[in-house]
Amino acid sequence: MKEELVFPKVITGTHGPEEGAGAGTPWPDDVPPNQDDTWYPLRDDPWRARQVEVLIALLWGVTAICGIGLMIVYWTGGQAQLEGVLMFGGFAALAAGLVIWARKLVPGQEVTASRGEHTSDPDERSGVVTSLERGTRPMLTRRGFLLKKVLVPVGGVFGLATLWPLASLGSRPDRALFHTKWYPGARLVTEDGRPIRVDDIVVDGELTVFPEGFIEDAMSAAVVINIGTDKMQSRTVNGFNQAGFEVGSGPNGIVAFSKICTHAGCPVSLFNVLSMQLICPCHQSTFDILKSCEPVFGPASRPLPQLPLGVRPDGYLIATRDFVEPVGPGFWNRGSEP
Amino acid sequence: MSTLADRAAARKRAERSQGVFDWLDDRLGSSRWLRSAMDKIFPDHWSFMVGEIAMYSFVILIATGIYLTFFYNASGAIVVYHGPYKPLDGQHMTIAYESVINLSFSVRAGLIMRQAHHWAALIFIAAIVFHMGRIFFTGAFRRPREINWVIGTTLLLTALLEGFSGYSLPDDLLSGGGLRILYSIIQSIPIIGTWVAADLWGGNTFPGNGDFFPRLFVLHEFILPLTIAGLLGVHLAVLWRQKHTDFPGPGKTERNIVGSRFWPQYFVKTNALLLFIAGVVFGLGGLVQINPVWVYGPYESARASSGTQPDWYIGWLDGALRLWPHWEFRSFGHEIPNPFFPGILIPGIIFAVIYAWPWVDKRIYRDYGEHNLLDRPRDKPLRTALGVAALAFFVDLTLASATDLIGSALGVAFETLIEIMQYGTFVAPAVAGVVAYRVCLRLQRGAVHPIQRPVGGIMVRDAQGGYHTLGAPHAEEHETGDEHELEPAGAAATAVGEGTLE
Ligand code: HEM
Numbered sequence: 001m002k003e004e005l006v007f008p009k010v011i012t013g014t015h016g017p018e019e020g021a022g023a024g025t026p027w028p029d030d031v032p033p034n035q036d037d038t039w040y041p042l043r044d045d046p047w048r049a050r051q052v053e054v055l056i057a058l059l060w061g062v063t064a065i066c067g068i069g070l071m072i073v074y075w076t077g078g079q080a081q082l083e084g085v086l087m088f089g090g091f092a093a094l095a096a097g098l099v100i101w102a103r104k105l106v107p108g109q110e111v112t113a114s115r116g117e118h119t120s121d122p123d124e125r126s127g128v129v130t131s132l133e134r135g136t137r138p139m140l141t142r143r144g145f146l147l148k149k150v151l152v153p154v155g156g157v158f159g160l161a162t163l164w165p166l167a168s169l170g171s172r173p174d175r176a177l178f179h180t181k182w183y184p185g186a187r188l189v190t191e192d193g194r195p196i197r198v199d200d201i202v203v204d205g206e207l208t209v210f211p212e213g214f215i216e217d218a219m220s221a222a223v224v225i226n227i228g229t230d231k232m233q234s235r236t237v238n239g240f241n242q243a244g245f246e247v248g249s250g251p252n253g254i255v256a257f258s259k260i261c262t263h264a265g266c267p268v269s270l271f272n273v274l275s276m277q278l279i280c281p282c283h284q285s286t287f288d289i290l291k292s293c294e295p296v297f298g299p300a301s302r303p304l305p306q307l308p309l310g311v312r313p314d315g316y317l318i319a320t321r322d323f324v325e326p327v328g329p330g331f332w333n334r335g336s337e338p
Numbered sequence: 339m340s341t342l343a344d345r346a347a348a349r350k351r352a353e354r355s356q357g358v359f360d361w362l363d364d365r366l367g368s369s370r371w372l373r374s375a376m377d378k379i380f381p382d383h384w385s386f387m388v389g390e391i392a393m394y395s396f397v398i399l400i401a402t403g404i405y406l407t408f409f410y411n412a413s414g415a416i417v418v419y420h421g422p423y424k425p426l427d428g429q430h431m432t433i434a435y436e437s438v439i440n441l442s443f444s445v446r447a448g449l450i451m452r453q454a455h456h457w458a459a460l461i462f463i464a465a466i467v468f469h470m471g472r473i474f475f476t477g478a479f480r481r482p483r484e485i486n487w488v489i490g491t492t493l494l495l496t497a498l499l500e501g502f503s504g505y506s507l508p509d510d511l512l513s514g515g516g517l518r519i520l521y522s523i524i525q526s527i528p529i530i531g532t533w534v535a536a537d538l539w540g541g542n543t544f545p546g547n548g549d550f551f552p553r554l555f556v557l558h559e560f561i562l563p564l565t566i567a568g569l570l571g572v573h574l575a576v577l578w579r580q581k582h583t584d585f586p587g588p589g590k591t592e593r594n595i596v597g598s599r600f601w602p603q604y605f606v607k608t609n610a611l612l613l614f615i616a617g618v619v620f621g622l623g624g625l626v627q628i629n630p631v632w633v634y635g636p637y638e639s640a641r642a643s644s645g646t647q648p649d650w651y652i653g654w655l656d657g658a659l660r661l662w663p664h665w666e667f668r669s670f671g672h673e674i675p676n677p678f679f680p681g682i683l684i685p686g687i688i689f690a691v692i693y694a695w696p697w698v699d700k701r702i703y704r705d706y707g708e709h710n711l712l713d714r715p716r717d718k719p720l721r722t723a724l725g726v727a728a729l730a731f732f733v734d735l736t737l738a739s740a741t742d743l744i745g746s747a748l749g750v751a752f753e754t755l756i757e758i759m760q761y762g763t764f765v766a767p768a769v770a771g772v773v774a775y776r777v778c779l780r781l782q783r784g785a786v787h788p789i790q791r792p793v794g795g796i797m798v799r800d801a802q803g804g805y806h807t808l809g810a811p812h813a814e815e816h817e818t819g820d821e822h823e824l825e826p827a828g829a830a831a832t833a834v835g836e837g838t839l840e
């Protein structure tokens with residue numbers, strides 16, 4: 001039986017900054033001299049030490065049991081909650097054992113040492129510049145040194161050329177942001193492709209629509225709303241008086257607006273019938289439908305573009321043309337098209 | 339005699355180790371370095387573990403993340419789902435989303451790995467922020483540690499990107515909405531915005547041409563983690579070189595370092611911490627649901643719901659987008675759209691200030707010297723107040739990202755809340771800063787300084803309700819009786835025991 005735990009004695013001493021050879025080691029002062037490295041809290045109490053050892057062993061036994069449990073759980077099909085409990089148990093018991101070990105049985109004391117110097121001496125400091133100058137001075141101080149003048153533009157041109165392939169990542173933005181897939185005569189269809197008639201939308205009803213054939217096109221999403229007998233103030237945009245964008249269904253007015261928030265592009269998907277407002281769930285920009293979807297609250301600063309509507313003789317709702325302004329959030333040259 | 343046998347065994351062991359290290363040293367000359375590494379001293383203070391928590395969460399992120407990469411499929415192609423999770427049966431979704439659903443429901447141990455990964459990410463960034471707070475409030479960034487402050491800030495930035503990119507991979511309704519907003523923010527950058535957005539997503543409008551998810555994946559599981567690992571390596575190498583700071587206390591000076599050695603004490607403890615964090619992360623991963631993307635559903639561009647939250651560390655950005663007024667700048671046919679200001683400019687300024695802080699601090703305190711001993715936050719009331727004010731600012735922004743939730747919980751209109759929080763961006767930091775400043779001064783007056791002698795004695799309550807301390811050092815009472823100003827212990831008094839820190 002063990003009577004005491006024996007650790008090989010660590011030879012301590014200075015291996016600090018000696019003079020001459022070996023001086024200038026990176027961290028010369030970390031080893032303090034004459035510390036008792038064999039001490040640990042339970043050194044003089046073998047019986048307690050033994051108890052603590054047993055306790056740690058038991059904890060690690062828990063880890064082993066959790067490990068076996070994990071394998072069983074896995075073999076029998078897996079179950080996340082059980083796996084969580086067992087993983088926690090296994091790791092935590094292992095960690096707890098280590099902590100007790102560190103506290104009671106790991107040898108060594110708090111030590112104090114000099115921080116030492118981390119700066120180099122002045123000779124080294126000036127030496128580094130001397131070394132640098134060895135290369136640069138003879139070249140750069142020569143009058144009319146041609147290569148320096150050449151290297152910069154050559155590097156610039158060639159560097160730029162090597163960056164060129166990055167342009168393959170995407171296509172030119174061109175006018176893509178100015179148009180959507182709405183075209184004259186496009187029927188309004190729902191998300192599952194069903195075309196809608198002018199009398200499909202009840203008073204105060206609201207529907208999300210896409211141009212027929214383009215139900216996957218995110219930029220073309222629009223909402224069509226039956227505003228009942230309310231009167232909507234119309235705006236004039238890019239020379240188009242939008243009063244004509246509204247169609248009637250009996251006494252009721254039907255209007256459609258882009259569903260892409262002019263703030264940061266979320267779908268404006270909340271509809272408040274009582275106040276006749278569209279609200280964007282992302283940052284709560286609120287658009288007043290009866291004011292042509294002017295923003296009345298929140299960070300959006302532009303109205304939702306209005307879709308010009310028409311009704312086919314067979315009653316289907318169509319767009320008479322694309323939006324007359326770019327939809328969605330702003331961008332640098334948004335205003336550049338008439 | 340067993341003791342003798344033990345001794346002999348120990349000698350044998352030492353000889354064997356000697357052989358190994360000699361082999362190495364013959365080839366690398368490594369012994370000197372290894373020895374100083376094992377003897378390296380680490381001060382003990384709980385707040386120094388926070389950086390380690392960040393580091394170990396990162397280790398767990400890598401481990402669980404590698405597992406996830408075996409199952410995640412970064413494709414934007416559309417499929418129809420037919421799998422064990424019935425509510426989604428027959429729905430159209432991207433392969434990316436489907437692979438996450440399969441990972442959660444059809445891969446054994448997939449769910450716990452996924453959830454542990456997500457929890458580890460949340461803890462990782464929380465630990466970074468906490469770590470940064472301890473560096474800031476204790477002045478650990480002062481010379482010579484400015485380099486680590488700068489590297490650390492870059493780590494924070496990279497970690498935020500890493501978190502956001504990972505959050506976006508499943509292509510669920512929530513993260514898809516977040517990507518849409520990100521696209522708009524990038525698009526809002528003057529002149530180059532539309533180009534950059536098109537080049538990141540492929541194609542020229544949102545959601546691009548399907549190249550995006552593979553790119554996002556490469557960013558998330560290759561470029562950003564490697565960046566973090568590389569920066570972290572430098573961070574730790576610099577720490578190693580400069581040695582750790584420490585709080586002032588008995589026997590501690592600017593020129594010495596007090597603590598336990600790397601081997602064996604620190605080594606055992608730090609491994610215990612790693613294992614404990616692993617336990618917590620996997621425990622949470624198994625027991626506490628996180629990011630249930632099957633509940634949110636696949637991303638559809640025309641859908642969004644209210645009351646949804648991004649991961650906590652993105653909340654402040656979302657809040658900034660909500661609070662920034664409806665301003666846009668338009669002239670000469672050009673515009674700077676609204677999201678540019680809260681989405682690019684404000685975060686840009688914030689990070690610029692963070693990067694520059696060590697140098698700002700030098701000017702404020704006219705202190706250009708080297709410091710190895712830390713400040714107690716109360717001893718630098720201005721810095722502390724500014725830090726607390728900054729935290730209040732972020733809390734306000736983060737709360738703003740939940741205006742719809744808070745509003746419906748309290749029965750207050752979100753309009754009112756937004757307005758309150760808009761004022762809050764000025765008021766909250768001001769109030770919090772002033773309070774923090776006052777508290778610092780009060781604490782300064784009220785407690786023993788660690789380099790003074792620790793206070794002993796017995797506190798008694800007298801018939802009048804006042805308190806007195808029996809025994810030296812003597813505490814005098816002031817004004818109210820609850821505020822003590824303690825006589826500094828005489829310089830001659832020898833410091834014993836541990837100082838009262840914090
Ligand atoms: C990935 C994120 C990070 C990890 C894993 C990390 C890890 C660590 C670790 C383990 C330490 C030593 C222990 C400690 O003091 O807590 C440390 C020290 C330090 N860190 Fe970080 N860190 C991270 C981010 C940051 C950030 C965001 C900052 C500040 C902007 C920062 C600034 C520092 C400084 C100045 C030190 C030296 C502290 C001293 O000697 O007292 N680190 N870091």
Ligand code: FES
Pocket residue numbers: 261262263264265266280281282283284285298299300
């Ligand atoms: S995207 Fe609609 S309010 Fe921000």
